[in-house]
Each structure stands twice: as structure tokens, then as C-alpha cells.
Amino acid sequence: MKIIMISLDTLRADRLGCYGYGKPTSPHIDRIASEGVLMERAYAADIPTEVAHSAIFTGKIGLTSGIISHGSDLAYLPKTVEWLPSMLKASGFVTGAVDNLYNMKEWFARGYRYYINSSGKKRWIDGRTINDLALPWIEEHKEEHFFLFLHYWDAHTPYLPPDDYLQDFYGKDRDPYQKDNTSMNQAYAHAAYPFFKHHHYNKLGPVTDAEYVNALYDAEIRYLDDLLGELDAHLLNLGIREDTLLILFGDHGESLTEHDIYWDHCGLYEQTVHVPLIMRWPGHIPEAKRVKGFVQHADLLPTILEAAARAAPTGIDLSVLHPPDGLDGHSLWTSIHSEAEGTMREVYLSECAWQAARAVRTERYKFIRYYDSGPFQRPPRELYDLQEDPEEQCNVIDKHPEVAAALEQQLDDFVALKLQGKPDPMMRQIEEAQLPFRRRIETILGAVGLTWESWIANPQQERYDELEKAHVLRK
Numbered sequence: 348m349k350i351i352m353i354s355l356d357t358l359r360a361d362r363l364g365c366y367g368y369g370k371p372t373s374p375h376i377d378r379i380a381s382e383g384v385l386m387e388r389a390y391a392a393d394i395p396t397e398v399a400h401s402a403i404f405t406g407k408i409g410l411t412s413g414i415i416s417h418g419s420d421l422a423y424l425p426k427t428v429e430w431l432p433s434m435l436k437a438s439g440f441v442t443g444a445v446d447n448l449y450n451m452k453e454w455f456a457r458g459y460r461y462y463i464n465s466s467g468k469k470r471w472i473d474g475r476t477i478n479d480l481a482l483p484w485i486e487e488h489k490e491e492h493f494f495l496f497l498h499y500w501d502a503h504t505p506y507l508p509p510d511d512y513l514q515d516f517y518g519k520d521r522d523p524y525q526k527d528n529t530s531m532n533q534a535y536a537h538a539a540y541p542f543f544k545h546h547h548y549n550k551l552g553p554v555t556d557a558e559y560v561n562a563l564y565d566a567e568i569r570y571l572d573d574l575l576g577e578l579d580a581h582l583l584n585l586g587i588r589e590d591t592l593l594i595l596f597g598d599h600g601e602s603l604t605e606h607d608i609y610w611d612h613c614g615l616y617e618q619t620v621h622v623p624l625i626m627r628w629p630g631h632i633p634e635a636k637r638v639k640g641f642v643q644h645a646d647l648l649p650t651i652l653e654a655a656a657r658a659a660p661t662g663i664d665l666s667v668l669h670p671p672d673g674l675d676g677h678s679l680w681t682s683i684h685s686e687a688e689g690t691m692r693e694v695y696l697s698e699c700a701w702q703a704a705r706a707v708r709t710e711r712y713k714f715i716r717y718y719d720s721g722p723f724q725r726p727p728r729e730l731y732d733l734q735e736d737p738e739e740q741c742n743v744i745d746k747h748p749e750v751a752a753a754l755e756q757q758l759d760d761f762v763a764l765k766l767q768g769k770p771d772p773m774m775r776q777i778e779e780a781q782l783p784f785r786r787r788i789e790t791i792l793g794a795v796g797l798t799w800e801s802w803i804a805n806p807q808q809e810r811y812d813e814l815e816k817a818h819v820l821r822k
């Protein structure tokens with residue numbers, strides 16, 4: 348048995364053909380979906396990257412594990428917490444990863460016999476690097492039972508796809524730098540501008556067309572899709588495709604100007620929390636299956652453990668693969684075999700990076716409560732009627748105060764149930780260490796002589812650009 352688990356960082360579900368997108372971003376992913384099962388409403392209960400992957404590998408959401416914040420020095424996952432790669436290694440699987448999450452937190456390297464760090468001199472990682480490291484590893488271990496985790500970052504900023512991938516999404520006759528185009532003005536006027544200028548905009552040049560940036564995102568997905576096609580062809584050529592449980596998931600999505608969020612993954616809106624989740628295992632998972640109910644990241648751990656039990660590979664000790672106590676996730680196998688439609692009736696959502704917020708998403712409504720909105724202008728509470736307003740454009744909290752009150756109580760009860768009297772880690776983060784991404788902006792601001800307070804009082808693009816230019820000249 349081979350298990351290949353692939354994180355498609357920053358990939359939102361509705362940008363794939365198999366999730367309804369009309370542009371040609373994902374022919375290979377679409378084919379894989381047609382050969383297996385697609386979860387139509389998979390959610391990242393915790394965002395962004397650190398907390399999402401922690402939930403995936405523990406089967407526990409942040410309120411249970413204590414890992415609720417991305418980039419926090421307060422976060423620590425005790426070694427007593429069961430970790431999927433460690434369990435698989437203990438059972439006899441050869442475990443490997445091509446990944447760089449160890450650079451963020453040490454626990455992401457736990458349980459791997461082979462941990463290949465994909466990071467290099469640049470901040471971003473090209474998927475070509477992942478394939479160049481992963482394909483030889485797969486060939487070397489093709490005769491063994493293995494678990495391999497691959498982490499592709501191509502859909503993450505900065506969007507820098509190969510030039511020949513852009514033409515399908517942005518015509519050659521269009522000019523992304525046209526001076527009278529004002530569609531980038533709001534992005535450049537945002538309080539988070541110094542961070543994104545430093546990490547993204549400087550790599551693109553003086554872009555004036557926001558649709559060009561969105562096209563770059565689509566082109567990155569198309570490039571990533573080809574890399575996945577290459578990986579799948581490698582499995583076929585090695586003769587192990589039929590024996591491989593292949594899992595593709597997004598750790599979170601991406602806002603492409605929606606909700607005053609410009610090419611980033613904060614906010615508990617559908618663009619960021621609704622993620623792709625696709626599984627293929629020939630002979631075990633029916634083809635072209637679609638599950639319509641709610642599922643979440645934490646469901647993957649018990650699903651993989653049950654898959655191993657179903658396959659019962661020779662030489663694998665299944666006694667160490669029993670689901671640990673206290674999981675928030677539930678196996679997806681009942682949904683895969685049409686015995687259930689998803690694993691939950693509602694989804695609880697959390698973020699603590701750019702802003703601190705929690706939400707509950709039901710069949711019809713989403714209620715969001717903010718504890719700290721960071722550099723964003725948000726009301727304390729939001730309510731969206733997703734049947735009438737799937738894009739979450741109209742906050743109807745004043746129209747339906749009774750619905751908001753009931754959902755807020757439901758959210759409070761859920762948090763209390765999970766905490767069991769323990770201190771709330773989100774409140775600890777805010778009170779003791781503030782929002783992690785505020786610290787990142789403060790570092791960038793400090794390099795040009797600005798404080799957070801002085802910048803927020805007057806967040807003007809020209810002001811920062813002049814200070815940054817003067818700083819560069821002084822070097």
C-alpha cells in the first residue's frame with residue numbers, strides 16, 4: 348500500500364474545473380476527481396497554514412490541540428499528541444515528506460524517516476523542486492509500503508508562473524501596467540500594503556490591473572496541475588498507481604480582492620475556508636463520486652487510518668493504527684460509500700493571524716465574530732444568508748438579529764465544550780503576544796522608521812514608498 352498525501356497550499360476550491368470553474372486551470376486534477384471521490388463542501392476549520400496542517404495530522408481542531416495561531420511563539424504541540432506520520436511509521440510504513448513546514452514549527456517533521464526540506468534561498472518554492480525531489484524518492488521506495496507527504500506552494504504569493512502559462516488567462520493584447528486602470532488602487536491603499544509590497548507587489552512591477560494578478564493566480568494553478576499530471580504519470584510508469592491512495596487537499600483558499608482582502612488567505616469567508624478535497628484509490632474508492640455534506644481537515648487522519656485497516660498490508664501492524672481518543676475528525680469512508688453525506692451538520696471556523704475571529708457555518712447561514720480585526724475594518728459581528736447571498740456581500744445581522752443571537756450562543760457553547768474550562772488560546776494570543784501578522788508588518792515598518800500606530804493613522808502608499816526608497820538609498 349502506498350499513501351501520497353498532497354497539500355496544495357492556498358488553492359481555493361472554486362478555481363478548479365471539477366468545482367465549477369470555467370477556465371482551464373485543472374485538467375489533470377479534474378481527471379483525478381473523475382477517477383475517485385470529490386468532497387463538494389470540505390472546509391478548513393482553522394486557517395492559515397500552520398493550524399490547518401496541525402489539524403490534518405492530529406485529527407483535532409485548534410480548540411482541542413491548542414494550536415490556533417499561525418506564526419505564534421506561544422504555540423507548541425506536546426509530543427504526547429498522536430501524530431499521523433508517527434503512527435504510520437510505528438506501524439511499519441516507510442514515511443517521507445518533501446516539505447518545508449519544519450521551518451515554521453518543529454513538530455511538522457515528526458514521524459518521518461525521510462524528511463526532505465524543500466526550502467532554498469528564495470522565500471517561495473517552485474513545484475518543480477517538489478517533483479524533482481519526490482519522483483526519485485517514490486521510485487526508490489516503490490516496492491515498500493510508504494506514506495509520502497508532498498507540499499506544493501505554487502498557488503501562494505508571489506504569483507510567478509512560467510510565462511507560457513499566462514496566455515490562457517490574460518490575453519497578449521492586454522496591458523497590466525496601463526496607467527488609467529485604477530483597479531489596483533484599493534489594494535495599494537490598504538493598511539497591509541507594506542507587507543504585500545515587500546513580499547508580492549515588488550516581484551510583479553507597477554501593476555495597475557487587478558485582473559492581471561488574478562490571472563497570475565490561475566496560471567499558477569495550471570502550472571501546478573501539470574506538475575501533478577507528471578507525478579501521476581510517474582506512478583503509472585512505475586506500476587504503482589493502482590496501489591496508491593492519492594489525497595489532494597487545499598490547506599486554505601485565497602481571497603482575490605473579495606472582502607477587502609487582496610491576494611491573501613485571511614477572513615472566514617468562503618473564498619478562504621472552502622477548500623478542495625479529492626481522493627483516488629482504484630478498486631477501493633468508487634469513480635466520479637461526489638459527497639455533498641460538510642467535511643473538514645480533521646477528518647483526514649481517521650480516514651487514512653481506516654484505509655490502512657481496510658487494506659491490511661502485509662507486515663503492517665494495524666494495532667497501532669486505532670484512532671486516538673478525543674478526535675474531532677470522523678472517517679470519510681461512510682460518505683465515500685454513500686452510507687452518510689458528510690461528517691457534520693455545521694462547521695466551526697477559526698483564524699488568528701492577520702485577524703482573530705471565529706465563525707459557525709450552517710446549511711443556510713454563516714455567523715462571524717471578531718475579537719481583533721487587525722488592519723481590517725470589520726464590524727464586531729457579521730451574518731450572511733448563504734442561500735440568498737453566496738458571495739457574502741450583505742451583512743444581514745440587523746435584519747435577522749434572532750438568527751445571529753442563536754448562532755452566537757451556539758458558537759459560544761461549542762467553544763466552551765471544546766475548552767472544558769481551560770484558558771482560551773486565542774485570548775491568550777491576543778492579550779500576551781498580539782496578532783502574529785501585526786508583528787510582521789511592524790518589522791517591515793520599523794525598517795523605514797514607522798511604527799504600527801503612526802502607519803495605521805495614515806496608511807498612504809506614497810508615504811511608505813518614499814520612506815522605503817530613502818531607506819534603500821541609505822544602504
